[in-house]
Structure formats: C-alpha cells, structure tokens
Amino acid sequence: MCQDCGCGDVNLVPLDVQQRILARNEDTAAHNRKHFLERGIFAINLMGSPGSGKTAVLEATAAAFEGGRKLAALAGDLATENDANRLTRAGIRSRAITTGEACHLDAELVHHELHHLDLAGVEYLFIENVGNLVCPAVYDLGQAKNVVALSVTEGEDKPLKYPTMFAKADLVLLTKVDLMPYLGISLDAILDSLARAMPVPNVIVLSTRGGLGVDDWLGWLERNRAMAFEEVMA
Amino acid sequence: MHEYSIVQSLVDSVAAAVGAREAAVRTPVVPTPVVHRVDVSIGELAGVDCALLATAFEVFRAGTICEHAALRIDRIAALWECPRCHAAIVRGGFLRCPSCNEPAHLAAGDEIVLQRIELEVS
Numbered sequence: 001m002c003q004d005c006g007c008g009d010v011n012l013v014p015l016d017v018q019q020r021i022l023a024r025n026e027d028t029a030a031h032n033r034k035h036f037l038e039r040g041i042f043a044i045n046l047m048g049s050p051g052s053g054k055t056a057v058l059e060a061t062a063a064a065f066e067g068g069r070k071l072a073a074l075a076g077d078l079a080t081e082n083d084a085n086r087l088t089r090a091g092i093r094s095r096a097i098t099t100g101e102a103c104h105l106d107a108e109l110v111h112h113e114l115h116h117l118d119l120a121g122v123e124y125l126f127i128e129n130v131g132n133l134v135c136p137a138v139y140d141l142g143q144a145k146n147v148v149a150l151s152v153t154e155g156e157d158k159p160l161k162y163p164t165m166f167a168k169a170d171l172v173l174l175t176k177v178d179l180m181p182y183l184g185i186s187l188d189a190i191l192d193s194l195a196r197a198m199p200v201p202n203v204i205v206l207s208t209r210g211g212l213g214v215d216d217w218l219g220w221l222e223r224n225r226a227m228a229f230e231e232v233m234a
Numbered sequence: 235m236h237e238y239s240i241v242q243s244l245v246d247s248v249a250a251a252v253g254a255r256e257a258a259v260r261t262p263v264v265p266t267p268v269v270h271r272v273d274v275s276i277g278e279l280a281g282v283d284c285a286l287l288a289t290a291f292e293v294f295r296a297g298t299i300c301e302h303a304a305l306r307i308d309r310i311a312a313l314w315e316c317p318r319c320h321a322a323i324v325r326g327g328f329l330r331c332p333s334c335n336e337p338a339h340l341a342a343g344d345e346i347v348l349q350r351i352e353l354e355v356s
Binding site for chain 2: 165
C-alpha cells in the first residue's frame with residue numbers, strides 16, 4: 001500500500017533490466033562456438049524450408065569431397081531419423097535431433113547432442129536445422145556461418161517474404177535449378193529479391209543432379225574454413 | 235511457432251531480475267513483489283510475431299511470476315543504413331549504399347529485449 005496517504009494504491013517500482021531475452025541461448029552458443037574453434041571444426045547452420053534440398057546438398061557435398069575431408073552432421077527434424085540415416089549412408093558421421101514439437105534447433109539441443117557425436121578429426125560439422133524459414137533464424141547455435149538452401153520451386157519472392165532468415169544468411173544455395181525450364185521462373189527475379197534481403201547477396205546456383213555448382217560450394221567451404229582458422233591463429 | 239519458447243525465456247529473465255533485486259535490497263520485500271508489467275522491445279527483423287508473442291504470454295504466464303503482469307510490446311522498425319555515411323536505405327530497396335557502394339548494416343530491428351519490469355510493492 002501507499003505509505004504516504006493510506007489511499008490503498010500499490011506502489012509501482014520500475015526495474016530497468018535491458019537484457020536480451022535469449023541471452024542464455026547466446027551464452028550456450030558462445031560455448032559451442034569456442035569448442036568448435038578449439039577443435040578446428042568449421043560449423044555450418046544449414047537452414048531452409050522443408051524440401052528445399054538441405055539433405056541432398058549434404059549428400060552431394062560428401063560425394064564431392066570423396067573422403068578428402070572428415071564430415072559430421074546433426075540433423076534436426078520434428079520426427080524421424082530419416083535425414084540422419086541418409087547422411088550416414090552418404091558417409092557423414094551423423095546424429096538425429098528429433099525436436100518433437102519444436103520448430104527449430106537451439107544451442108542447448110546442439111550442445112547436448114555434441115556429447116554423443118564423435119568429433120575426433122572432424123573438419124566440417126553441418127547442422128541441418130528443422131525445415132522452416134522463420135524460427136531457426138532466431139537461435140544462434142554457435143555456427144561459423146549460416147547457409148540457406150532455397151529451391152527454385154519455392155518462387156521468386158521468398159527472400160522478401162522471410163526477410164529475417166535471409167538477412168542472417170552468409171550464403172544462399174539456390175537449389176534444384178535443373179527444374180527451372182519447367183517452372184517459368186526467372187533467375188534474375190530471385191537474385192533481385194535476394195539483394196533486397198541480404199546486404200551481401202552471396203549465391204551459388206546449384207543442382208545436385210548433374211552437379212552444377214557443387215565445386216563452387218566446396219570452394220566456398222574451403223575458403224571460409226581457411227579464413228576462420230587464420231583469424232584464430234592471428 | 236517459437237513464441238512460446240521466447241515467453242519461457244522471458245519469464246525466466248523476469249524471475250532472475252526480480253530475484254537479483256531482492257537479493258540486493260538490504261531488507262527483502264516480503265512477500266515477493268507482484269510483477270505488474272513487463273516491457274519488451276521486439277525488432278521487425280527479430281523473427282518474432284508480436285501477436286503470437288502476446289497470446290503465448292497470456293497462456294504461459296499462469297502459475298509463474300508473471301501471472302498478474304501485463305505485457306507491453308514495443309515494436310522496433312527495421313533500419314538498414316550505410317556503415318560509412320550512415321544514410322538510411324529506402325525500405326524494400328537493395329541493401330547496399332547507393333553512394334558508397336557499401337553493404338548495408340542493420341542498425342535497428344533485430345532486438346528481442348526485456349527492457350523493464352514494473353513491480354507492485356506494498
């Protein structure tokens with residue numbers, strides 16, 4: 001009660017906090033990131049809609065590296081371990097993270113699963129996020145880079161409709177481009193949308209059937225991994 | 235739909251802030267103060283739907299420290315600007331400075347922040 005006049009009103013006391021609500025996730029992500037850097041692991045958060053070709057990209061990546069690089073993956077899905085099984089068959093050391101109801105991975109889920117994945121000698125860790133163009137963009141996992149798989153079948157204006165995801169992307173893999181002749185879709189229109197959503201619109205045009213762009217993707221990985229670890233050494 | 239998980243983190247943050255205040259005041263307020271209002275800032279590009287966040291808060295606050303709290307959401311518009319000349323990029327335009335040719339920098343609009351709490355102290 002108000003102590004001054006006995007009016008019966010409660011005293012309202014403001015408490016200034018100014019704290020990031022996801023600070024705890026960010027702390028765990030920083031812990032994961034430190035762990036990756038110390039072990040020479042270049043971690044990629046691979047995001048995209050369901051069916052955008054994330055798993056196919058990773059299968060093609062493993063095939064193109066031809067065993068020259070040690071790869072590991074965590075595959076997030078609401079249900080089933082199908083993607084992790086596909087990646088294991090492709091030669092990638094993989095674990096599934098089944099999230100149940102959750103529409104995204106968070107740093108704690110990744111941290112927990114890392115304890116069950118043999119990371120000895122691993123050079124690339126691909127964290128295949130839950131298929132979703134909204135929620136995964138919000139949660140830092142400790143990755144070095146964000147990569148978004150966007151298939152040409154999703155339409156030309158997806159980057160404008162889901163700007164948060166693309167604003168955070170370091171690279172977009174434009175997948176299934178072998179289907180373009182059947183879709184009546186314009187590559188220029190997709191690139192235009194991307195340039196309005198991404199400050200640095202890095203795009204690799206890719207098709208896992210026939211292998212278009214896969215070498216560019218491997219080159220991007222190798223360059224960025226080298227740069228990430230040069231920075232640590234400096 | 236990750237707004238429930240954001241509300242969970244928000245309620246945890248409120249509990250931690252109120253707990254820290256009680257530990258800091260010499261004579262602890264008894265009983266635990268009621269949280270009257272919670273103010274948050276949500277950026278346009280934070281990936282959070284404010285209407286869903288408000289609904290999630292309504293549902294989730296029962297039985298928590300925020301049970302009687304109102305939620306005030308301050309929506310922060312996205313602001314892309316040139317990192318060199320600080321000119322704002324036109325909404326919907328290419329995210330590159332037309333004068334300096336620098337990639338734009340997001341100056342505001344990605345925040346998910348607990349700004350302040352209002353406590354009822356008797």
